Amino acid sequence: MQTQIDARNSGTPAGYGRPVLKIVSGTEAAPDIMRRGSAKRRENDDMKHMADCIRAVAERQDREAFRELFAFYAPRLKAFLIKRGASAGEAEDVMQEALTLVWRKAAQFDPSKASASTWIYTIARNRRIDLIRRAKRPELDPEDPFFSSVSEQPDGEQEYTRNERVKLVRTYLKTLPAEQLQVVQKAFYEEMTHQEIAAELDMPLGTVKSRIRIAMRRLRDHLDGAEL
Amino acid sequence: MISHHLSDEYLVEYAAGSLPEAESLVVASHLAMCSECRARVETFESVGAVLLEDGAAEAVSNDSFDKVMEMISGPEEEETPRRMEFDRSTLKLIPPPLRDYLDADLSDLDWKRAGRGIQEARLKQDGDIRISLLRIRPEQKIPAHTHGGEEFTLILDGGYTDGDAHYGQGDVSHLDGSVDHAPVADPDRPCLCLTVLTGPARLTGRVGRMLNPFIRG
Numbered sequence: 258m259q260t261q262i263d264a265r266n267s268g269t270p271a272g273y274g275r276p277v278l279k280i281v282s283g284t285e286a287a288p289d290i291m292r293r294g295s296a297k298r299r300e301n302d303d304m305k306h307m308a309d310c311i312r313a314v315a316e317r318q319d320r321e322a323f324r325e326l327f328a329f330y331a332p333r334l335k336a337f338l339i340k341r342g343a344s345a346g347e348a349e350d351v352m353q354e355a356l357t358l359v360w361r362k363a364a365q366f367d368p369s370k371a372s373a374s375t376w377i378y379t380i381a382r383n384r385r386i387d388l389i390r391r392a393k394r395p396e397l398d399p400e401d402p403f404f405s406s407v408s409e410q411p412d413g414e415q416e417y418t419r420n421e422r423v424k425l426v427r428t429y430l431k432t433l434p435a436e437q438l439q440v441v442q443k444a445f446y447e448e449m450t451h452q453e454i455a456a457e458l459d460m461p462l463g464t465v466k467s468r469i470r471i472a473m474r475r476l477r478d479h480l481d482g483a484e485l
Numbered sequence: 486m487i488s489h490h491l492s493d494e495y496l497v498e499y500a501a502g503s504l505p506e507a508e509s510l511v512v513a514s515h516l517a518m519c520s521e522c523r524a525r526v527e528t529f530e531s532v533g534a535v536l537l538e539d540g541a542a543e544a545v546s547n548d549s550f551d552k553v554m555e556m557i558s559g560p561e562e563e564e565t566p567r568r569m570e571f572d573r574s575t576l577k578l579i580p581p582p583l584r585d586y587l588d589a590d591l592s593d594l595d596w597k598r599a600g601r602g603i604q605e606a607r608l609k610q611d612g613d614i615r616i617s618l619l620r621i622r623p624e625q626k627i628p629a630h631t632h633g634g635e636e637f638t639l640i641l642d643g644g645y646t647d648g649d650a651h652y653g654q655g656d657v658s659h660l661d662g663s664v665d666h667a668p669v670a671d672p673d674r675p676c677l678c679l680t681v682l683t684g685p686a687r688l689t690g691r692v693g694r695m696l697n698p699f700i701r702g
Contacts, residue, residue, distance in 0.1 A: 304538075320554070327550055332542035339543060349546055357556040371527065374534035382502040382533065422528070427535045445529075446536045450503045451494060466494050473493045473529065480528060 304420045307373035308366075315363035326377075327356055334381050341385065341448040351388060355381040372419040385448075422480065429479045437472045440465055487519050489656035493529075496522060500529035507614045507681045510582060511637040511657065514679060517580035518655035578642050578677060586616065591677075596620065602670075603627065615682045621645065621670040628667065634683045636660045643676035645669055 307329065313322035331352055338348035358380050366376050430438060443454045451469065455462040491512060498504035499512040516523050546552075571584065575591045586608040587594065599605035602622035609616040613634060621627065621643075637659050644653040647668040652658055660666065670676040 324550065327553065330537075331545045331549060333537055333540055335545055336541040336543035337537050340540070345543070348543070349549065352545065353549060353553050353556065356553050360553075360557045361561065372531065372534060374538050375527070375531045378534045378537050379530055381537075386502050419531075423531050423534055423538075426528070426531045427539070430532070430535060441532065442536060444497055444503070445501045445533045446540065448501055448503045450498060453503075469497055470493050473497055476532070477525065477528060 304373055304423065308368045308420070311359070311363050311366045311373055311376070312368075314360055315366065323360060326359060326373075330359075330374075330377055331356060334377070337381065337446065338385060340446055343385070351381070351385055355384045358384065368419060370419065372423045374423060375419065382448075425480055426476065429476050433472060437468050440468045441472050444469060487521070487653075487655040489650070489652055489658060490519065490522050491515055491657050491659065493525065495659075496526050497529050500526050500533060505614075505683075507609075507611075507616055507683060508637065510586070510616065511639055511679065511681050513582035514580045514639055515655065515657050517582060580641075583679060591618075594618065600628070601625065613683065615680075617680050617682075619676075619678050619680055621676040621678075623670055623675055624672045626667060626669045634661075637679075637681040637683075639679040641677045641679060643674045644671045645676050646671070 307326060310319075310322040310326045313319035314326070334352040334355055335345075335348045338351050339345060343351060355377070359377055362380065366373075371379070430441070433441065439458070440454055443449045443457070444451070449457065451465045452462055455465045458465070495504060495508060495512055499509055504512065512522075512526075516526060569584070569587065569589075571579070571587070572590045572592075575584075575587070578591065579587060594606035596604040596606050599619070602625035604620040606618045606620075607615065608618060618641075623643075627645075637657065638652070640652050640654050640656050642654060644651060644656070645668040646652075647658065647666050650658075652668075
């Protein structure tokens, strides 16, 4: 879509790659958490803790809990947005707006429906889309009574928790052959359309599509198998 | 029972945020009606979450946290969702993501005759992309046609038979330009569906356009 491509091009950071800001301040907890995060695999407990932090924000506007969320997610969201074509400045802005929404929407967070990271990922993704597209992204409002009237069974067939699912997805991604992982990363992390991936990797569109299809099919099988 | 779903590749692009608006509308509207695809999208979103968790970190500005706290205590951005009041039948038949594209109740839309037994209400036209609602008379056969670009159809009410396949409420049909088909609406009631046409215009003939709402004009 034209608007998207324009936004992506204009988002190419002019002087990016020359890190100027090195200190993460205003977040005393940051270095510790970040070191922990990058040094070893985050366990379920860490993510459960993040979910608790969101709940603390929702229930008692807990600033310290929010500080922890900020320390973990802000630098990751910023890197993620830059990967998606935002300049460092735009990424900073969108990250700040996304985290503002995390605070404001905290009461809507339902750990039975999404892990903390999945929820925050979707907030940032949607915020970015709203900004780069003229049109709003059509979104679902899970509260709408339409669901109970027309929709089929309520979701929730999964036996495992959402944090466990994220863990399963992580172990699955590790088993992916490099060429499949590459297209999946470009699709999700770099927000490229299948067509753009095909152009960048100089491979036929059909190959990109089939790699993604196979990878996702196997991911679903992997999760279904884990359910038993 | 929904039996025709969107293929994973569209759900992946939707979950990743790279799917264009018109296709996203089809996906979001189908998701509103299909818990199976909702679960799939959630799975795919957790791929995004894993990549976010395990991804690189970029140092944030010195005053970043304070700025966020300032924004939080500031006034809420005035959201301007022009929330329309709809009548019951519109609320019952039009899934929430699609309602934002309606400027009136279903019965008050600007329905135009678009061929024999077919009415079309255009919701949005943006270059080559056309988003419409179609109302097809019971038992109406839609003339055989192919498409210039891609055609997505989501059944909102009623249904139709296309070759060996039957499409009912919540089902999605996705066809590329190579398919020649001639669906027939179910006999019991009118068929209401959302159609999205994408891709470059191919047929611009006045007659073809008038005869056939599926072919973009």
